[in-house]
Amino acid sequence: VQLQASGGGLVQAGGSLRLSCAASGRSAMHSAVGWFRQAPGMEREFVAGISWSGTSTDYADSVKGRFTISRENLKNTVWLQMNSLKPEDTAVYYCGAMRWAGVTDLKVRAMEYWGKGTQVTVSS
Numbered sequence: 500v501q502l503q504a505s506g507g508g509l510v511q512a513g514g515s516l517r518l519s520c521a522a523s524g525r526s527a528m529h530s531a532v533g534w535f536r537q538a539p540g541m542e543r544e545f546v547a548g549i550s551w552s553g554t555s556t557d558y559a560d561s562v563k564g565r566f567t568i569s570r571e572n573l574k575n576t577v578w579l580q581m582n583s584l585k586p587e588d589t590a591v592y593y594c595g596a597m598r599w600a601g602v603t604d605l606k607v608r609a610m611e612y613w614g615k616g617t618q619v620t621v622s623s
Contacts, residue, residue, distance in 0.1 A: 501614075516581045531602055533595050537590055546558070548568065549568045565582050592619050593617075597610055
């Protein structure tokens with residue numbers, strides 16, 4: 500599975516961004532996908548995840564109610580809609596995939612595939 504993340508940028512606090520993760524490869528449609536982020540000097544952390552069917556999602560407490568993850572398998576794309584952004588959301592955002600996994604399996608050290616990150620910067 501190959502992943503390509505995009506959509507990052509600079510936004511003011513309270514603004515919105517939508518990240519995209521385009522997947523390709525034979526197992527792309529059967530992979531759970533997660534969004535993770537890594538701020539400078541910090542470990543990479545889980546942000547949101549979605550099952551291969553799109554019926555199950557999970558979110559970090561810090562983004563619940565503000566971020567929404569979704570996917571469309573016909574387009575092999577997963578999105579992360581980020582609203583009410585805060586300066587503490589500033590980080591490099593990565594999408595990761597894990598074949599034949601459930602959404603609760605999406606941990607940093609368990610991911611099989613990673614895309615290159617996209618920078619999100621939220622100014623105060």
